[in-house]
Amino acid sequence: MQHASGSRHVNVERWSRGASALHCIDARAKLGALLVFLTAIATTSERTPGIYAGYFVLILVAITMGRLPIPAMLGRAALVLPFSAVFALVTWWAGDPAGALVLVAKSFLSVLAAITLAASTPWVRLLDALASLHVPRPLLLVIQFLYRYLFVVTDQAARMRLAASSRQGAGNGWTRSFHAAAGAVGVLFARSWMRADGVYRAMLARGFTGHFAALAVTPFHRRDAVFLGVSAALAAAVRVVL
Amino acid sequence: MSPAIPASAKPVIYVRGLRYRYPDGTQALDGVDFQLQTGECVAVFGANGSGKTTFALHLNGLLRGEGSVEVCGTRIDGSTGAGALARVRTRVGVVFQDSDEQLFMPTVLEDVAFGPANLGLSPEAALARAREALEHAGMAGAAAKAPYHLSSGEKRRVALAGVLAMEPEILVLDEPTTSLDPPAQRDLVRLLRRLPQAKLLVTHDAEFAAALASRAVFFERGRIAGEGGVREIIERFHWSRESA
Numbered sequence: 001m002q003h004a005s006g007s008r009h010v011n012v013e014r015w016s017r018g019a020s021a022l023h024c025i026d027a028r029a030k031l032g033a034l035l036v037f038l039t040a041i042a043t044t045s046e047r048t049p050g051i052y053a054g055y056f057v058l059i060l061v062a063i064t065m066g067r068l069p070i071p072a073m074l075g076r077a078a079l080v081l082p083f084s085a086v087f088a089l090v091t092w093w094a095g096d097p098a099g100a101l102v103l104v105a106k107s108f109l110s111v112l113a114a115i116t117l118a119a120s121t122p123w124v125r126l127l128d129a130l131a132s133l134h135v136p137r138p139l140l141l142v143i144q145f146l147y148r149y150l151f152v153v154t155d156q157a158a159r160m161r162l163a164a165s166s167r168q169g170a171g172n173g174w175t176r177s178f179h180a181a182a183g184a185v186g187v188l189f190a191r192s193w194m195r196a197d198g199v200y201r202a203m204l205a206r207g208f209t210g211h212f213a214a215l216a217v218t219p220f221h222r223r224d225a226v227f228l229g230v231s232a233a234l235a236a237a238v239r240v241v242l
Numbered sequence: 243m244s245p246a247i248p249a250s251a252k253p254v255i256y257v258r259g260l261r262y263r264y265p266d267g268t269q270a271l272d273g274v275d276f277q278l279q280t281g282e283c284v285a286v287f288g289a290n291g292s293g294k295t296t297f298a299l300h301l302n303g304l305l306r307g308e309g310s311v312e313v314c315g316t317r318i319d320g321s322t323g324a325g326a327l328a329r330v331r332t333r334v335g336v337v338f339q340d341s342d343e344q345l346f347m348p349t350v351l352e353d354v355a356f357g358p359a360n361l362g363l364s365p366e367a368a369l370a371r372a373r374e375a376l377e378h379a380g381m382a383g384a385a386a387k388a389p390y391h392l393s394s395g396e397k398r399r400v401a402l403a404g405v406l407a408m409e410p411e412i413l414v415l416d417e418p419t420t421s422l423d424p425p426a427q428r429d430l431v432r433l434l435r436r437l438p439q440a441k442l443l444v445t446h447d448a449e450f451a452a453a454l455a456s457r458a459v460f461f462e463r464g465r466i467a468g469e470g471g472v473r474e475i476i477e478r479f480h481w482s483r484e485s486a
Contacts, residue, residue: 013348013388014388017348017349017386017388122348123348124347124348124352148346151346151390155342195343198338198340198343199343199344199346201299201304201338201343202336202338202343202344202346203346203356204304204331205302205304205331205335205336205338206331206344206356206357206360206404206405206408207328207331207332207357207360207361207408208356208360209324209328209360213359213360213362213365213368215352215355215359215365215368215369
């Protein structure tokens, strides 16, 4: 049975359960490589297109290594564009078109890299990796619940949309749909709240005390260290050489 | 049908004068007296809003009202400490009406292992228990699947496996047949018959209850209005589709 929402994050979740070479790398190594990569992008001040093309090629290599669908990955990363475009337009109007393009490129590449990590690492492994980096436990709990309730809310929204569509006449204009959607947001919030309460209660019933016990202790292999070293070296090389 | 319970059997759940009022003022339970014996299976009938689910949530301390609730000799009230509450929750496994609320880990195996891991078992032991519980629930083949890819019947079985993995002495099932098709209901009856635990079936489904329970209670406005054999209670309170 398919997930009710058929949502984008469900696809990322499915991709994360692959068995490619990238999937087999320890989450800590991939997380470390991502941090180096993001630092390299963030500290790049040059505006030559070649350097950003270099970063893009590195991510494409990782996506290929993970046997992930390139068009779909690019599509998901493009979701950030409307947000970064606002700031890019302001920069453009301020008389710095090259800066605007750099801003768009940096945000797109950063998100694409982060999605590559998420699509090649089961989220529990990712949380374990964050815990091993001593990320504060309350923050990890927030991430964990945020992820869990993402499914709760999108499921609820999908059901409501289905119910609304089944009662919507052909002659309804967009303003009526807009009003219906605005009302639905409030109902969605209330229902999601109740559902979240039920989820938490079910967790308590199975002995949850505020701490997610790790179910796997994975050793850090030499190949993981090699992956981290090579990735960091390549990102640094693009940053310095190009 | 479950075997008759010997008169000497000790109650695993002992409730006296239980009252509970929700924060909005609704008096959900108004003096409930109830006992569940070791290995017994009891059906809880009653209209929507009669207090059945509220009662079930008191049995492992998810709600705590006035009166006396004892589970395997441990009293649950406002002063019950976290340690005692944790012990009670290992003894009373609650399978919730909506399986989606219970299943939240990325894979079925990890979800079923969630409870044992909370008991302090090592990852290997928790996963071993989860595999055993899945085998017991007939869901071993789904261990690596994501819970949201399962059918309603499969989700219900996995939710039950998640509770069985904690090796409880008592099972509380809240509307277990909701959204199950007839074959899935039959499978669930067969599965529950094999389980030795004492069971409390909170249900509207008279046929399902009659297939499993030896006794029934009927809730009305937060009280137990009647108690007896399952068929007797069904007829007395006209609790079937055929009743006038």
